Amino acid sequence: MNAADRQEWALLQAVLAAELQAAKALTSQGKAASYIPELAKSPPDALGISIMRADGAVLAEGDVHLSFTMQSISKVFTLMLALMDNGERAVFEKVGKEPTGDDFNSMLKLELVEPGIPFNPLINAGAIVISSLIAGRTPAEKAERILDFFRSLAGNEELDVNESVYRSEAATAHRNRSLAYFLKDNNVLTDDVEEVLDVYFQHCAVQVTTRDLARMALVLAYDGTDPITGLEHIPRRFVQIAKTFMITCGMYNASGEFAIEVGLPAKSGVAGGIMTLVPGRYGIGVIGPALNAKGNSVAGVHLLERLAQRHDWSMF
Numbered sequence: 001m002n003a004a005d006r007q008e009w010a011l012l013q014a015v016l017a018a019e020l021q022a023a024k025a026l027t028s029q030g031k032a033a034s035y036i037p038e039l040a041k042s043p044p045d046a047l048g049i050s051i052m053r054a055d056g057a058v059l060a061e062g063d064v065h066l067s068f069t070m071q072s073i074s075k076v077f078t079l080m081l082a083l084m085d086n087g088e089r090a091v092f093e094k095v096g097k098e099p100t101g102d103d104f105n106s107m108l109k110l111e112l113v114e115p116g117i118p119f120n121p122l123i124n125a126g127a128i129v130i131s132s133l134i135a136g137r138t139p140a141e142k143a144e145r146i147l148d149f150f151r152s153l154a155g156n157e158e159l160d161v162n163e164s165v166y167r168s169e170a171a172t173a174h175r176n177r178s179l180a181y182f183l184k185d186n187n188v189l190t191d192d193v194e195e196v197l198d199v200y201f202q203h204c205a206v207q208v209t210t211r212d213l214a215r216m217a218l219v220l221a222y223d224g225t226d227p228i229t230g231l232e233h234i235p236r237r238f239v240q241i242a243k244t245f246m247i248t249c250g251m252y253n254a255s256g257e258f259a260i261e262v263g264l265p266a267k268s269g270v271a272g273g274i275m276t277l278v279p280g281r282y283g284i285g286v287i288g289p290a291l292n293a294k295g296n297s298v299a300g301v302h303l304l305e306r307l308a309q310r311h312d313w314s315m316f
């Protein structure tokens with residue numbers, strides 16, 4: 001680490017508590033998701049952040065002991081696993097590469113646009129198709145491979161599916177079922193719909209802390225190689241694809257604004273998590289269950305805006 005990096009780390013350490021407290025005031029402007037009934041139990045005023053650097057040192061502030069489900073953040077990693085299992089050509093025959101400007105669970109463009117494949121792998125329709133592309137003979141085997149992949153990236157063998165959130169989503173996912181049956185009718189999904197959805201619900205319900213997200217993001221910040229262990233987990237090209245989707249679609253139809261205000265690849269989830277990274281420097285995990293109208297953590301986004309602007313982190 002050079003002197004400038006050491007200085008920035010010290011500065012971050014000095015300002016993080018105050019920035020977090022200021023951002024926490026915004027939690028009252030949002031609401032925890034409730035369309036998955038179990039998520040409504042999340043503490044709405046929580047806010048926590050972990051920032052990890054290449055030697056594994058972590059700055060942690062706020063509610064970092066809270067565990068929460070990855071939800072849509074998991075889609076970044078299932079995309080990369082599907083790319084490793086099938087290659088780029090086969091994956092992009094089934095999902096597109098463009099943002100939608102619609103909500104994450106929208107059906108609108110599936111019918112409007114030929115040839116009826118989801119616009120990108122980070123909206124629900126696209127991520128459901130990606131779940132069907134994960135290698136494995138049975139849904140249980142696919143889910144296990146996904147979990148193993150997440151565990152190795154997080155360096156945490158304890159990662160597991162939160163059974164109550166998984167069941168809560170599976171019992172109420174009428175919209176995702178409609179999307180999946182529509183995709184089946186279009187022959188984009190060829191497997192059994194309920195089996196594909198089961199894999200999808202399980203990976204969305206993997207329970208993490210901000211530290212786990214920071215560690216997973218650190219691997220992306222270092223192009224697929226864990227800087228702590230030196231292990232190459234993901235080919236650079238697939239990380240590049242995933243990070244590009246994070247920029248263009250990671251915060252749904254707030255991705256443009258986030259790119260302007262923060263300027264980093266990021267992915268949010270409806271449990272209130274945000275995973276982001278500063279390329280070649282940090283992996284960052286945030287939790288703040290109160291969401292804004294676009295489904296992103298209201299205080300989490302604000303905190304990242306403040307930190308990125310203060311430390312000039314934008315890639316642009």
Ligand code: DON
Nearest residue numbers: 071072104204268269270295
């Ligand atoms: O399929 C769903 O609706 C959830 N399991 C995931 C959606 C999500 O996290 C959207 N993120 N902001």
